[in-house]
Amino acid sequence: MTDTANTPEASHAAEGASGSPPAPTRPASPKYVPPTAPYWLARTASRLRAFLLRLASRLMPPQLTLFDLATGGIVARMLQQVVRLEIPDRLDRTSLTAAELAQQTGVRSDELHRMLRACVSAGVFRLDAAGRFSNNYLSRALRTGAVGSFRDPVDYFTSPEVDEVWGSLPGTLLTGEGGYEQRFGCSVWDWYAANPGAETRFARAMMSMSALDARGIGASTPFRRLKRLGDVGGGAGLVLSEILRQHPKLEGVLFDAEGVLEVARELLAARGVAGRVDLQAGSFFERVPTGCDGLFLKNILHDWDDEAVLKILGNCRAGLPLGGTLLLVEMLHDTNTANRVASLSDVHMMMATTRGRERSSEELRLLLERQGFALKKVHPLPGFQSLLEAVAVPPQGQA
Ligand SMILES: C[S@@+](CC[C@H](N)C(=O)[O-])C[C@H]1O[C@@H](n2cnc3c(N)ncnc32)[C@H](O)[C@@H]1O
Known part of the structure; x- marks a missing residue:
């Protein structure tokens, strides 16, 4: 395992120390902010966007579309600075010039103006003719203190360790080994155990991303008949908290690494x-x-290869009575279709986990069957994921 002092986390902390002055601190009790548009509309809009982008790229010179794609990393870097300097918080219900923002953040005015103007061109923030920046629909979703804000996922996806892990792509293509193993010589979870700051950053990012689906998951029918639900690898507990709020008689067990449960304590109390x-x-x-x-595993199996998945499912089967319910939330993906969110998530699993992958419902069904579960139903969720409902049956050969 790597020495923490030589890790990207240490350089990240150093960046913060020598960089901007302290920004507004995040509130102790984060509020849960559900997405604003109805999910069916968001799904339709997402398909429409994909169609329009394909159409536009067919009408434009290919170089322009490829310029956009090849410079995606630049936009991500600017967003990283935007959230670190907490620009969306500073622009809450006001508009400011780059000079005013520069005074608050201790960075240079001209360079900040140019960076924010480029963000405007990417659709984040507004810029008026007098040179004043203000929040728009996207930048408001980057404010701190609101669970469901995309601030923490930006911080995670642009973190030094994710940068390093993605730098290992050539090696992954050659050997299949993920980025943490190549770069740090251990699994992502062992690396997090040795780097608590990064572990917290990931737990917060995961909580924000899960906010998109939490309400829809809570409203799903299988929870109605359960008495005690174990959320296995439940992270900071946002989804479990939503399920419990929608099912007042249900009790929960949140099961995860100790460092992650630290983040959960604050959230469960706040909710x-x-x-x-x-x-x-x-x-x-x-x-x-x-x-x-009932046992619930959201975005757990996609972190692991089939062998590890069978081990996890085997332990779930051992922990459940016959007829017990197993609920999985996964981003289902068939091998030969290219859904943008699912296929990007799939390659991120390829790089940032131990040979994890997004799977199809058929692949999951076969893995479930090998460990004594029968897949009963796939419930589509309002976001981009699905809920798979399985029941514990006698192990194969003992029916
Ligand atoms: C992708 S996150 C999903 C978190 C949560 N279920 C959600 O969807 O928001 C994977 C979670 O599995 C946890 N985890 C990883 N290895 C674990 C292990 N061996 N035992 C228990 N939890 C583990 C991580 O700490 C992390 O919270």
């Missing part, structure tokens, strides 16, 4: 469900919570 959640630190390769009639 008023702390008294109904038993926090358990542990590894799902050794055990899962017992005494539950």
Whole structure:
């Protein structure tokens, strides 16, 4: 395992220390801000956007579209600075010039103006004729303190370790080995255990991304008949908190690494469900919570190869009674279709996990069957993911 002092996390911390002055601190009790548009509309708009982009790129010289694609990393870097300098918070309900923002943040005015103007060209912020920047629909979603804000995912996707991991792409293409193993000599989760600041950053990012689906998951029917639900690898507990709020008689167990549960304590208390959640630190390769009639795993199986998935499912089967419910949330993806969100998530799994991947419902069904589960139903979720409902059956050969 790597020495923390020599990790990207250490250089990230140093960047903060020598960079901008302290920005507004994030509130202790983050508010949950659900997405604003109805999900069906968001899904339709997403398909329409993909269609219009394909149409536009067919009508434009290919070089212009390829310029956009090849410079995507530049936009990501600018967004990283935007959130680190907390520009969207500083522009909350006001408009400011780059000079005023530069005074608040301690950076140079001309360079800041040019960077923010380029952000405007990418659709983030507004710029008026007097040179004043203000928030728009996208930049408002980058403010701190609101769960569901995309500030933390930007911070994660542009973090030094993710940069390094993606730098290992040529090696992954040659050997199949993920970026953490190549760069740091250990799995992502072992690396996080040794780098608590980065672990917290990831847990917060995951919580924000899960906010997109939390309400739709909570409203799904399988939770209605459960009494005690174990959220295995439940992260900071946002989704579990939403399920519990929608099902007031349900009790929960949140199961994850100790460092992640630290983030969860604050959130569960803020959401008023702390008294109904038993926090358990542990590894799902050794055990899962017992005494539950349902187990829930959201975006866990996609982190692992088939062998590890079988081990996790085997432990889930051992922890559930016959007839118990297993609920999986995954971003289903067929091998020969190219859905933008799912295929990007899939390659991120390829780089940032231990040979993880997005799978199709058929692939998951076969893995479930090998460990004593029958896939009953696939519930489409309002966002980009699906909920797979399985039931614990006698192991194969014992029916
Ligand atoms: C992709 S995140 C998903 C978090 C949460 N389920 C969600 O969707 O927001 C994967 C989670 O698995 C946890 N994890 C990884 N390895 C684990 C292990 N061996 N035992 C328990 N949790 C683990 C991580 O700490 C992380 O919270």
